[in-house]
Amino acid sequence: MLKKQYLPIVITVCLLGLMFAAGSFRYTGFFSLQVLFNLLIDNAFLVVAAVGMTFVIVSGGIDLSVGSMIALTTMISATLVQQQGWPPAVVIPLVLLIGSLFGSAMGAIIHYFKIQPFIATLAGMFLARGLCYVISINTITIDNSFYTSVAQTKIMLPGGHFISISVIIALLVVIGAIYLAHYTRFGRNTYAIGGSEQSALLMGLPVARTKILVYTFSGFCSALAGVVFTFYMLSGYGLHAVGLELDAIAAVVIGGTLLTGGFGYVLGTFFGVMIQGVIQTIISFEGTLSSWWTKIVIGLLLFLFIVFQRLLSARRSVHKI
């Protein structure tokens, strides 16, 4: 029997199906498994980043540094691999470590000095973006054999379809995050803090540790998303992933997570990203749109989706204003 709290996810999935069907009727060649796999290939980094964001939002915070952190990761990777000649086996763990440390520093500032997450991570966003420009203001192209081979490897699936290694990473992150959220102490603590930090504290839950870990995890996910993004773009650039944090937040919210914290699912976020992917695919199939009509249509589709979701789940009385 379907539990009531899964309703937002079910609605999201249904609307995803509906949008995909609408696209299939309108455009020839839209209805194929490969289009679906391309959604995953093109949005793997967004999935990874949004998963980290889900934890932050469930804990009642927000992380605006995601996009800049991705850019910083591509920049550091590109410089070290391309200009310093470091092996990728050292660079990738290093950038993941940097991302995690960056996240935990923000988490510590947020928790110990009671600074609002929006502002602390906004400062983090400026800092990470600024560090990119300190490294270089130009694009650094990567032609390291490891990065290019990872980028070009196609994992063949039955029926002539393929996915990339990044997709595997993204799916592993989603599965890992679902386990982390629902079957570990850390996950339950995160939900508890999001529900009410005061109560969590009174219950004796490790609020400080969990909160800092949540931001550390988000920093780690951003860095991993940055690694995946490096595979995708094969370059480092300070203007990569501008405004991606808003895409990630949108994906999380579309997936049914409440910004007030304490309620939401990682799987919902995954479908949220897919929705955004379908919107982009529809735009690219439309083909003739000028860049401003693209933005308007994206906004319009986002609006339609959110209103539908809202109307369908209106009967839920739990989270009414």
Add this chain to the structure above:
Amino acid sequence: MVKHHLFWPLTVLGALLLFNLVYSPAFFRIELRNGQMYGSLIDILNFGAPLILVAIGMTLVIATKGIDLSVGSVVAISGAIACLLISKGADQNAFGLVMLAVAVALALSVALGIWNGLLVSVFGIQPIIATLILMVAGRGVAQLISGGQIITVNSETYNYIGAGALGSLPFAIYVVLIVLLVASLLTRRTALGMFIESVGGNPTASRLAGIRSRAVMFAVYIFCGLCAGVAGLLLSSNVSSADGNNAGLWYELDAILAVVIGGTSLNGGRFYLMGTVIGALIIQTLTTTIYIIGVRPEITLVVKAFVVLIVCLVQSEAFRKTLVQRFKMRKYPLEQEVKRHA
């Protein structure tokens, strides 16, 4: 005095100005040329005017526990439509034409505010995502209006709004003062301010107490749209052109920052208009300072990040307590130990 909500924002602003005084004494020089005042301080007020306006609107939205990400796009749309109308006119200097353009731009901004208010208060969509829609689509609308290009106008009359002078001060400063005065009077001399804070504290409880929560929310988003529209007019008329792509880009973040530096919490329920104005001035002073001392453009953002962090840390009571405790412990470790046991 330390407890006053304006103390820390004013201290930070004072510190920034003091730094400038030490670094370049010319900073405080104000000259009178052709009966108009010139100088860095006047520049800060003049160029900071659009940000102050947007931040004032944002303050009220944040006070209801909302957020408005679309202000940057509204700034772009309002500037674009005004410039488009004027550039189409036969006589660009005609007073009637400029007034019409201003009226249309403001009406459009109000309409966009209504749209946001509708999504948030009637549909009940979370504010950040509801306004994100207009942030994305609005940028497209601005580009659509301007045809993806920069519209330049050649109108002395329009240029007056953003670059003209009334008496010896820039006209923009008066615009800010009027909006600030209206907002303060409406919120502090009538019960409206109390209603806004109450809705921010708890919308359901406010509704049960007889406040029309939805109407209040509607009103703040409309006001925020209007403020952003006026800011768009100031920005575009100052440079006599409208750029759909870049006008007001990332304005929402600066505005939110100004609000928070001013002491208003993002959790809603309290707001300080004067704090916001000072917050916006801090940001503008910081930008001006960075230009004056000639920080390399590559590291401008890093400097900004650290200043923002320091400003927020200074305002954080937890941080100050930690510092004070460290200081005390270091000075009298033994004495404190003894006292605790006694």
